[in-house]
Amino acid sequence: MTLRPPVQPMLAQAAESVPGPGVLGPLAFEQKFDGFRALLFTPAGPGGRVLMQSRRGALIQDRFPDLAAAAEQQLPDGLVLDGELLIWDPEEGRLSFEALQRRAAVRGRNAPPLAARWPAYFVAFDVLQLGGEEIMNRPYVERRALLEDLFADHGLTAPWTLCPMTTDLATAREWLETWTDVSGVEGLVVKGMNQRYTQAARGWYKIRRRDSTEAVIGAVTGTLARPQLLVLGRHDSTGRLRAVGRTVPLRPDASRLVGEYLAAAAPGHPWTGVRFAAAWGSRDVLDATLVRPDLVAEVSADRAIDRGGVFRHPLRFKRLRTDVTVEDVPRFGVGPNTAAG
Template sequence: MDLPVNPPVQPMLAKPVSAVPRSGGYAFEPKWDGFRCLVFRDGDEVELASRNTKPLTRYFPEVVAAIKEQLPERVVLDGELFVAQTTPEGGERLQFEVLQERIHPAKSRIDMLAGKTPAGFVAFDLLALGDTSYAGRPFTERRAVLEEALAHLDGGPCFLTRITTDPDEAQDWFQEFEGAGLDGVIAKPLDAPYQPNQRTMLKIKHERTADVVVAGYREHKTSTPEHPLLGSLLLGLYDHGKLQHVGVSASFTAKRRAELIEELQPLVCDLADHPWGDWQEWAIANPDRVPGTQSRWSQGKDLGFTPLRPERVLEVKYDHMEGRRFRHTAQFKRWRPDRDPESCGYEQLEEPVSYDLGRILSGGDRHE
């Protein structure tokens, strides 16, 4: 492979902000919820690289084939791999958990999933085209060349992301596109070059709160018997009287880790007396992804946890749900001694209005 920009390349990153910026010269894009992916194509040679430069090529043979068919002969693109599936309402929605299934050691399973749940690729930046590197050019120029190079794309599986310079339209996208599984909005400085591994962009993500039950904890990797430290809190929500595992809260200072593990000791109980006691007997991952069970993502890791009587309620901040769990680690906000644990159910969670991903990928709203 001999391109103006060759792998490995770390992608440009974004820092979080609380709102869509109203000044400063930005272009806005939907924030995709998939695998960040840099595409390197030099004729019949195609490499897909992850955010941390690890190879993704073998996991997505159908995307490699689409790149050879749809993208320019010599090109380097920044974008996102995704899987979309049809919803009960008839539209399409991003499915991150289905996408995760593609990272599998068996070629036979990869090939099966490539046909059953094929992935797509959405491009949102250009690093090189032909014999020219555009990495040092301002985003306005990179985008203009990218639009011309990918103008022929129609219907996937390779797409060009939507873009606007109107903050009001970006705010509308932030509200509406979550219903299709998107993660928020990205703001890119119009005059900035492509800066690998630098947080040049801004990201605006959804933030919500929920009251959850603390059902257990795992110890931190640096914990010792003399100085125990809490690593993560295991969180639950009730569904028809059954406590479901909904995610974890894990970002604490060392001082707070020591305080929390001491504070929770009076609640430690035997696993046999815990709502999740029976689940410890399961040998593989299960639909509820309960703690202590193995999956291909966790082989060799210590997944044991200390069960706690589910008597304490915690308010956490989270961005959005993936199925019945928090998509990312929830942030500890405050204890809620005024809440009854059994009152903490899924009905408190905000449900985004359904939105068809196909309308976003096709730019359909602009033509209605």
């Protein structure tokens, strides 16, 4: 039977370093892009239509009519690709997650104008079905070879991109250190050459580049003596303290240390009345307590940051920077690889 949506995509679990070969056997390393996961289905025969599915199974082809039209013209029937949706902003000259969000939220007659302004690209990193034959049980090395043949045989170019892959560890490390300086590239995905594609399983590993930077502690959850996590901010060009993210829960020793320095907020705190989301894009809010915004925290951050300067993923607390002041903290909107020194 041919695959039809919804198909649960195979997933990756976070890792701090490259897993040893004993975990997955021979390894392949793919560049990890900061986009939207999507599966693309071409019809099995005449009369069908191209379908696109989000990671959670929603059909989204009407939000990306440019890709659907390109698939009808350029891709063979009975194909299922797994990949990442990206948007290139020609005005900014960079990949734009913000533009991708806008396109993903608009459908119907409003979608084509946005497609003309912000064209979409599909970075393919796996093929699950070819010529109507489901191939998920084949090892990754075979599926990758078939994916490369697909691009070569059909002369696929933009909006189709073959995800860069290497089996050389030195090359992968170079990608992690240098390619992640490019907007939209945030790390590596590590796969076993002999792995099958297992739906919904977290059988791959993802490694995001992380850099140290500083931010101001403006609020906490828990108590002042034993904070659970920190809500962090940076000052913008007008001197206003803007929230930029939150940390993961603090370790007990870090919680005790930070608690020794925290002080309750005085009247007129810049975040008075502000509600903080429990996670990026979430409607849940934190039960936060405002604190005096005069402490600087050094944190570890990945490269997923909005153009406005908000970190999309939780930060990791490293230490207090009692040797610097809030004036030494990078301004709001500055990337994670800038530190106070």
